[in-house]
Amino acid sequence: MIRRPPIYGLMAEFSDPNELVAAARRAHEAGYRRMDAYTPFPVEELAEAMGIHRTRLPFLVLMGGIAGALAGYGLAYWTSVIDYPLNVGGRPFNSVPSFIPVTFETTVLFAALTAVLGLLAINGLPMPYHPVFNVPRFALASQDRFFLCIEATDPLFDREHTRRFLERLVPRAVSEVEH
Amino acid sequence: MVEPVETAAEQAPLIEPGHTFRSVTDKISAVVLAGKTPRGWLVGFGVSFALAMVLLTSVSYLLMRGTGIWGVNIPVGWGFAIINFVWWIGIGHAGTLISAILLLLRQEWRTSINRFAEAMTLFAVACAGLYPIIHMGRPWLAYWLVPYPNTMGVWPNFRSPLVWDVFAVSTYATVSLLFWFIGLIPDLATLRDRSPSRIGRAVYGILAMGWRGSARHWYRYETAYLLLAGLSTPLVVSVHTIVSFDFAVSIIPGWHATIFPPYFVAGAIYAGFAMVMMIAIPLRRFYGLEDFLTMRHLDNMARVMLATGLFVAYGYMMETFTAWYSANTYEQFMMHNRFAGPYAPVYWSLILCNVVVPQLLWFARVRAHVTALFIISVIVSIGMWLERFIIVVTSLHRDFLPSSWGMYYPTMWDWSTYIGTMGLFLALLFLFVRFLPMISIFEMRTLLPEAEVTEEPA
Numbered sequence: 001m002i003r004r005p006p007i008y009g010l011m012a013e014f015s016d017p018n019e020l021v022a023a024a025r026r027a028h029e030a031g032y033r034r035m036d037a038y039t040p041f042p043v044e045e046l047a048e049a050m051g052i053h054r055t056r057l058p059f060l061v062l063m064g065g066i067a068g069a070l071a072g073y074g075l076a077y078w079t080s081v082i083d084y085p086l087n088v089g090g091r092p093f094n095s096v097p098s099f100i101p102v103t104f105e106t107t108v109l110f111a112a113l114t115a116v117l118g119l120l121a122i123n124g125l126p127m128p129y130h131p132v133f134n135v136p137r138f139a140l141a142s143q144d145r146f147f148l149c150i151e152a153t154d155p156l157f158d159r160e161h162t163r164r165f166l167e168r169l170v171p172r173a174v175s176e177v178e179h
Numbered sequence: 180m181v182e183p184v185e186t187a188a189e190q191a192p193l194i195e196p197g198h199t200f201r202s203v204t205d206k207i208s209a210v211v212l213a214g215k216t217p218r219g220w221l222v223g224f225g226v227s228f229a230l231a232m233v234l235l236t237s238v239s240y241l242l243m244r245g246t247g248i249w250g251v252n253i254p255v256g257w258g259f260a261i262i263n264f265v266w267w268i269g270i271g272h273a274g275t276l277i278s279a280i281l282l283l284l285r286q287e288w289r290t291s292i293n294r295f296a297e298a299m300t301l302f303a304v305a306c307a308g309l310y311p312i313i314h315m316g317r318p319w320l321a322y323w324l325v326p327y328p329n330t331m332g333v334w335p336n337f338r339s340p341l342v343w344d345v346f347a348v349s350t351y352a353t354v355s356l357l358f359w360f361i362g363l364i365p366d367l368a369t370l371r372d373r374s375p376s377r378i379g380r381a382v383y384g385i386l387a388m389g390w391r392g393s394a395r396h397w398y399r400y401e402t403a404y405l406l407l408a409g410l411s412t413p414l415v416v417s418v419h420t421i422v423s424f425d426f427a428v429s430i431i432p433g434w435h436a437t438i439f440p441p442y443f444v445a446g447a448i449y450a451g452f453a454m455v456m457m458i459a460i461p462l463r464r465f466y467g468l469e470d471f472l473t474m475r476h477l478d479n480m481a482r483v484m485l486a487t488g489l490f491v492a493y494g495y496m497m498e499t500f501t502a503w504y505s506a507n508t509y510e511q512f513m514m515h516n517r518f519a520g521p522y523a524p525v526y527w528s529l530i531l532c533n534v535v536v537p538q539l540l541w542f543a544r545v546r547a548h549v550t551a552l553f554i555i556s557v558i559v560s561i562g563m564w565l566e567r568f569i570i571v572v573t574s575l576h577r578d579f580l581p582s583s584w585g586m587y588y589p590t591m592w593d594w595s596t597y598i599g600t601m602g603l604f605l606a607l608l609f610l611f612v613r614f615l616p617m618i619s620i621f622e623m624r625t626l627l628p629e630a631e632v633t634e635e636p637a
Contacts, residue, residue: 017629021632036393036394037393038391038392038393039394039397040200040369040392040621040624041621041624041630042621043632044401047394050395052398055402057403057406058402058406061406072346079326079334079337080334080336080337083334084333088336098338099338101340101346101424102342104417105343105347105414105417108411108413109350109353112353112354112410113353113357115357115403116357116403116407119399123400125388125390126388127388127389130389138391141391141392142365142390142391142392143204144200144204
């Protein structure tokens with residue numbers, strides 16, 4: 001088992017998204033990988049600066065949609081052709097056009113549920129406790145401040161060295177994040 | 180060549196200048212976090228709640244006595260219940276249009292209105308969903324609509340539009356709720372971090388699920404949000420298409436028409452935008468949100484109303500043309516009966532409300548006049564209700580055989596149920612405005628000039 005570092009990480013606070021993106025880019029260039037940025041709204045450039053390139057989510061949603069389509073059509077087919085074949089107005093038991101609306105709806109339903117549950121699962125939410133909230137000023141991350149946190153589990157992390165590195169990025173403040 | 184003239188409303192900004200991340204956050208969350216509830220809110224909520232109790236009374240009496248308390252009978256078996264179902268669900272569609280389609284089309288002005296329009300969708304779908312259930316006669320058996328293995332050994336008939344409806348409306352309600360909730364999470368985190376009360380912090384904290392605004396989370400969030408928008412767009416079209424199939428798949432004159440799906444979808448958006456306008460205008464006045472809900476928004480909504488109103492007018496025209504061109508006696512009689520039959524005053528009021536009055540929206544001066552917009556929206560909402568009345572009642576009351584003709588008159592209980600759902604809708608809307616941010620705070624932040632990343636190292 002890996003020894004738990006004494007602190008969760010070091011966090012720098014910025015008041016402008018430009019500064020944060022520049023800082024994240026510098027940190028990435030310096031070789032830090034186990035870090036995260038926290039912003040009150042999505043900043044597209046951040047993902048690129050931090051080297052985040054892709055997510056599995058679209059693939060999962062596609063799979064959810066396919067499963068939904070199969071489930072919807074399967075339900076209509078099995079009930080109307082196999083389990084309880086019923087002649088309705090002389091239509092074939094497998095009435096393809098009539099089964100499309102239900103198939104379409106279940107496709108959308110399963111895909112949307114996958115998108116939402118997948119998003120929460122991959123993001124690890126709900127999460128009742130997270131160390132970053134131990135920084136008192138972090139409450140501003142949902143309002144008007146921008147934070148960069150380099151985590152202690154990063155191989156390059158060194159309490160003194162990393163703090164000096166963050167201070168060179170001219171943040172408003174650098175604070176230690178307790179576990 | 181004619182130079183296009185920019186009207187004042189077109190030049191108006193989406194957010195009045197001078198706002199910062201902090202001021203946007205303060206202004207919108209203050210409505211929710213204010214310790215004191217405004218008196219106007221209490222009065223409004225009280226009246227709406229009283230009307231919701233009228234609904235409760237009406238439904239209770241209905242459960243005691245059965246659908247005989249309504250004016251429905253043979254030949255008109257689909258009275259207010261179906262008219263109101265279609266009307267409410269149509270209203271809901273504007274919310275999805277604003278949140279999904281305008282997002283995909285990168286219409287940034289949607290940001291100020293999408294949150295409460297989505298809430299409006301949910302509440303309208305709740306009112307809509309009630310009607311088919313209470314119309315069943317034995318509503319306690321409503322679960323028979325759902326395909327579940329049962330001791331009777333039967334299944335729903337998947338060839339029936341009424342079963343499609345069950346799937347469409349329940350999927351629509353679920354997906355709208357998910358879309359709305361996902362959009363709320365970052366704002367719930369803001370409220371959690373700002374709430375002065377312990378209870379507020381706890382409740383918003385639980386709902387925000389530990390959202391911390393991580394860049395990785397935002398990246399997936401944006402992907403998921405876009406995917407949901409992409410899924411909701413065909414969904415909203417499918418829902419009203421399927422609602423129109425309830426009519427179009429039958430062989431009743433006036434219902435059996437291929438124009439029904441597009442004409443219903445356009446009508447839904449038309450009615451929905453009218454409702455968004457009717458909600459937005461009082462809200463921005465009462466809560467002083469003119470900085471975020473600017474004249475530009477009202478102007479854009481008025482244009483959407485005008486455009487969809489023209490689609491609907493085209494629908495009326497083609498219905499008439501098709502009836503004439505079909506050379507079918509019954510179709511022609513149906514149209515003649517609409518123009519000059521016993522419900523002719525309703526038909527001509529509908530034309531006045533939906534086709535004539537909205538032409539005023541061509542004028543920029545009308546679109547810049549808040550009171551005029553409000554009145555036109557009310558008229559359009561009435562017009563769209565009359566349209567559903569005409570579709571449901573005139574086709575049923577005189578079909579193929581004169582021996583089976585009859586008249587439909589709503590009773591007091593029809594009206595009280597209808598007014599009651601308006602109470603329910605408004606009461607839910609009042610609660611929403613008081614307890615959740617009615618404008619998406621995080622999306623408003625992205626519209627500010629300071630949110631722009633120019634990549635210049637600071």
